[in-house]
Amino acid sequence: MAEKTAIVSPLPGIFYRRPSPDSPEFVQAGEAIKVGDVIGLIEVMKNYYEIKAEEDGVVDQFVVGDEELVDAGQELVTLTK
Amino acid sequence: MINVKKPGLQTTVQDRGRIGYYEIGMPPSGAMDKYAFTVANLLVGNDPNAAVLEITYLGPVLEFGKAMKISLTGGEIPPRINGQPVPMWTTLEVREGDQLSFDFVKGGARVYLAIEGGIAVPLIMGSRSTYTLIGIGGFEGRAVAEGDVIYTADMRKKEIPVGTRIDPDLIPAYSKTHEIRVVVGLCSYRLTEESKQTFLDTEWTVTPEANRTGYRHRGEKLHFVEREQPFGAGSNPSNVTDLGYPIGSIQVPDGVEPIVLLHDAVTGGGYATIATVISSDLDRMAQVKTNEKVRFVSVSLEEALEARRTVKQKLGVIAQFIEIGM
Incomplete structure (x- = not known):
């Protein structure tokens, strides 16, 4: 069995999967990502904060959809290692 | 001095605020939670208007360039020194090279970091507070950024023993x-x-x-x-x-x-x-x-x-408690 981990949001705000409305999504389910890769943005207080992978892995699924509200500590993405 | 390794989401220098210019359209800025701000300064023996760092949602990573006393008050963004959890609402001591970092926010939204002597930034219209919208005050008129070096000022009035703690009944509870x-x-x-x-x-x-x-x-x-x-x-x-x-x-x-x-x-x-x-x-x-x-x-x-009198009274009790040392 592959080990599952999650990337959580350190902030409350709006989750975006794209760097801008016309751009493709940062990453897709099934894609391999590395430490430091941006997987999405959280908008709060008119700031956009980059959510980065803190470990290598493969994106299992997005728990939160594009432009959904999230709380601090909420899981955004699950990874398999 | 203090080196900013990571800035957090929005970490700004704040004091009591730029009071006295409201009628010309200048808002006061200043610490958003004055209670936590005031206690933070009390715990390191500072002048009540010494400048502190206001930390919002996501804490910075800071490295101390010399030994000094610090205190952390406000919302629950659990702090760590060199990876070890340390208490809030307490007089702490850091050594040269120590790193302060934070866990994810658990309760509340803003933490105040007071440093013995306060933060040295120029007085602009009588205040050290940052007003980011027009880029004045605080650290170059903006939130601190990675690589910034923050210097300490000379606004310490009293020596406060390390380990001085606030009565838990006087620490606000933060719910959702x-x-x-x-x-x-x-x-x-x-x-x-x-x-x-x-x-x-x-x-x-x-x-x-x-x-x-x-x-x-x-x-x-x-x-x-x-x-x-x-x-x-x-x-x-x-x-x-x-x-x-x-x-x-x-x-x-x-x-x-x-x-x-x-x-x-x-x-x-x-x-x-x-x-x-x-x-x-x-x-x-x-x-x-x-x-x-x-x-x-x-x-x-x-x-x-x-309600305003009650808050003043509480702050008076805290000040007296810290003054007499127990």
Whole structure:
């Protein structure tokens, strides 16, 4: 069995999967990502904060959809290692 | 000196604020939670107006360039020194090379980091507070950034023993639902009777647009009494002839999403202000996060002043406790 981990949001705000409305999504389910890769943005207080992978892995699924509200500590993405 | 390894989301230098320029359109800025700010300075023996770092939602990583006393107060963003958890609301000592970092926010929204002597930045119009919207005060008029070096000032008045702690009963509790007290007015006469009640009955949700300028809330639509708009007022029913906005005043542009104006907000304009958050609860507003629930509770001016006295009394007790050393 592959080990599952999650990337959580350190902030409350709006989750975006794209760097801008016309751009493709940062990453897709099934894609391999590395430490430091941006997987999405959280908008709060008119700031956009980059959510980065803190470990290598493969994106299992997005728990939160594009432009959904999230709380601090909420899981955004699950990874398999 | 202190090296900024990571800045956090928005970490700014703040003191009591740039008081005395409101009438020319300059908001005071300053610490959003004055209670936590005041206690932070007390715990390191600083002048009450020494500048501190205000940390919002996501803590920075800071490295201390020399030994010094520090304190952390406010919301629960659990701090660590060299990876080891350390208590908040306590006089701490760091050594040269120590690193301060934070876990994810657990409760509240803002932490205050006071440093023995305060933070050395130039006084601008009598204050060291950062007003980021126009880029003045604090650290070069902006939030601190990676690679910045922060110097300490000479505003320590007393030596406070390491390990001095605040009575837990005097530490505010931060929940996810908030009752914020308001005095109804100045332009509440513009709301229909039904909408005045709706304003007080609604459980509002704080939107992502919630910062030092203001907090925007989502909930019900409010309606204004129909009238022919007077000279000088805009055409929207939520407009009035321009007036000065009290800090903490609540306006409802077009009847949707009430905004509580805070310490970096515009000082006047043409929206009807339907209520004002009482001064003691501005501190509590500062610890409300996006997505949390707020209910506005109407109180009288006398009750508001009583609440202000209570806060002053608590701070007096804390100051005395720290002074006598136990």
